[in-house]
Amino acid sequence: MIRTTPFHERLSALNTEGLYTHWQGHLSALRYTHAPKHEYFAVRNGVGVFDTSPLFKYRIHGPDAERFLAGVLTRDVRRCRPGQAQYTLWCDDRGFVMEDGVVFRHSQNDFLLTAARPNLGWFADLVGRLRVAVEDVSDDYGILAVQGPRSRMVLSGLATEADTLPFFGQTQTKIGSAPVTLSRTGYTGDLGFEVTVERDHALDVLDAILEAGRPHSIRPFGEDALMMLRIEAGLPLVDVEWTNSRLAFTDHDRVTPSELGMGWMLRGLAEDDRAFVGGAAIRRELAERSSRWAAVGVLVDWEHWDALHREAGLLPSKDEHPLGYESVLHDRATTEGGAQVGYVTSFFYSPVLQRHVGLARVRPEHAAPGTEVHLEIALNHANTTVRARTARTPLFNPARKTAKP
């Protein structure tokens, strides 16, 4: 039986399309209106809400909670102080990425970790003799992402903490009479917050936010819009950018943190002696510079894209819906003997960047921003290549995202 989230009753009433996907056994709206791009612009130019409740949520608490997490999470959780949150990964013992999530540190010994897939067994098996409890509290809370340049304006009327919360800060507060965790986090690459609320209070909090947002034209947005936003933001998605290493059949489907573009999480790792799952392999990879891939963004040459389509008798398509499959990157056009140097995992036409963009992995020697690559596309049912260049991610990175209030 498909489940629904704590916000479903209200949000489904706002959904004019009846289009849902299944996200870890929950109904999740693909879009709320006929125009997902309009929902996308709510986040880029106004404010939108997204129901991210199907995430798994694990409460990790006890005197050894920090020690435990420092030993299983790839990023050093000891640097995450109470009142902060941290985007993190966890890896297998070969240093291949399993999954990602956000860890919220509520106090010295109390954490909440989100995950896209179930992970309780893996975490629980690693507890050993440490004094720590790992509890699955996934069904106890709803999480509502409130994202966009006006998100702070909407929330500050409900919880003044919104006015002062720094990027990846989080705090316990109330919306109405409901206790919530308010965090400056999200998956859109824009100014935004997430509100974590107990299931029983979820509708009250949602109603309060929608009411406060009404004069700001607040709109719910679905997964279609979220995919557009997160690609621009350079945020990878499990099962799209990579496969959980424990569920992959070959090493081709596995990536290390560096290969996923998360090398920044590993800064200082060579100098400290923190023991964590996969740590030895990751340190070796860093020392030997043995990463097979580098994560990059890709910007398509608009002129070449248009010319190829026109020559083929087609209107140049500029489709904001991400491609559902990978494309191969070559060092030169295939007609000129190009050889594969990488692959694009996510690709679409970005309305704010006004060009086709993608998230990709290339061989490290092709990773320097601006390196010419050639992307395979099919036109009139025949493969050809379009010129593109590698670029740093995030591809879209407004100052407001991380700006101090």
Next chain:
Amino acid sequence: MTDSTTTYDAIVVGGGHNGLVNAGYLAKAGLRTLVLEKNDLVGGAAITEELVPGFSFTTFSYALSLLRPEIIHELDLVEHGFLPLMMPSSFHPTGDGGYLLLGDDHGQNVQEIRRHSRHDADAYDRYHHDLDRVCQAIQPLFDNAPPNVFGKDPEDQADVAWLLDHLDGVEQKVMHDVVRLLTGSAADWLDDYFEHEAVKGFHASSSIIGSKVGPMSPGSGLVLLFHKMGEHDGHLGSWAFHKGGNGGFTQVLARAASAYGAEIRVGAQVSSVLTSEGRAVGVALEDGTELRAPVVVSALDARRTFLDLVDPRQLPGDLVENVQRTKYRGVSAKVNFALDGLPVFPALPDTVDHYGGFLNIGPTIEYVERAFDASKYGWYSERPFIDAAIQSVVDPDMAPPGKHVMSCFVQYAPYELRGSDWDTERDRFADKAQAVLESHFPGFGDLVLHREVVTPVDIERRTGLTEGNIFAGEFLAPQMYFFRPAPGWSQYRTPIDGYYQCGSGTHPGGCVIGSPGKLASKRILADLRR
């Protein structure tokens, strides 16, 4: 007095969008470029003004579509804030309390058409496909300077050969459709596809914008086709609302041009182009300042370019004659509102979805044609056609929270009134427009916090557009392509060496398109390399 401290490589007269595009390209090519704008704000007819605190009005031009996509990239506009917001819906009240509401989902649009006419459901696809094919055929003509078909030198003949070769590749049906659109009426064209009056009325609205034609007049097909040539994110005929309105867009252009090194001076009215021995050498400002440059580019319309800025006696007689007889005849006005809340359409009381884009107030072809009739006899419409948009729904920054701005493009409002004048009629005219809105949105008047009325005379006074024609010269077949702005002078040059034209009155203007500015810069830079 001569401002001898600075000399420029190029001076652009007029800081409208084409002037700014032209300056951007010239500066990017390394020319020391100066833009002179008579008003205190650049943008020409594409400006946004905060007339009431917190309420931003798009005084004149109000949406974006025709802008050629290559300009966005070549001038790096995204870097400077270019942000076209999606207008997700089109709303067409049918005049009997009903409506046609189209959006971004093709299947739902087909059902919405089918709700009115089962016959028209598949015609809708065929109609857009046929128009797309016409646009595909015409597009290369939009993106290149018109060949000089009267010229005899090898370059002209190569251009003509290119054109003939291109046209040779166009399918017979598409070519026939091109001619039907360029010469016929929108009503006849639409009759071949649709049977339902409201469906036809909806599609006819773009056939009369800015033009002294009714949808039944030959020539309205051309206006319809021109508007379909625009695109937003690859969707032909689709419109966007730029962040901050079209004034937001021209501010982006100004930043881009400045970043390339162009200097922009506002409040600088040029009185004449200075010439010496048949060559342009600079400009004189109203205050007497003289500025020197070997290249002077007029972004003004043809009448001002050829009859005001230079002495027409310096020009060939046939050019002067052609410029003098060019039709302007503005028929468009704006009535813009600051609103206390959203209007209510009784059949859709609880939703805002129908306010995501244009509100097309011209239920049927006959309604619009009757609105046109009055203008033939020198008077404004009793029940005008209105192309409205509540822009704060798309961009909340246009109005304070919960409040709204509404742009209403109103037709017909002929520049010359018979037996009265616009300063007398301004409010009576706006009342007519408001009464039409009231009839569709009961209680509308109670929402009005502020009303701005912009008549054709106001358009002329403030922007300089002759007779308030928003396209800087009417969209009539004899005023298009290699006849724009005048036969023999369609390639951005003038009879005066070093004096160029880049305004909307040159191919492929008008509308906020940018191409005249770009194509003129190509001409100038090529000439400088000679």
